[in-house]
Amino acid sequence: MKKTEMTVAEAKRLVAEMFANGKNPMEQFGITWEEAETIERNNPGLTLKCPEEPLKRYAY
Known part of the structure; x- marks a missing residue:
């Protein structure tokens, strides 16, 4: 292959x-969208916007 x-x-x-x-x-991760948004809002470093692709987000 x-x-x-x-x-x-x-x-x-x-x-x-x-x-x-x-x-x-x-549901697989056991989290709601509201919880995910709160985590992201309180920890903006968890997601990164890539300058070449401003609409995509990468978690690390």
């Missing part, structure tokens, strides 16, 4: 896991 094919396969597996058992990603 080529590297690109592996990446696509890994992405599909990850998305399937996030929506497993009829849950959405927030």
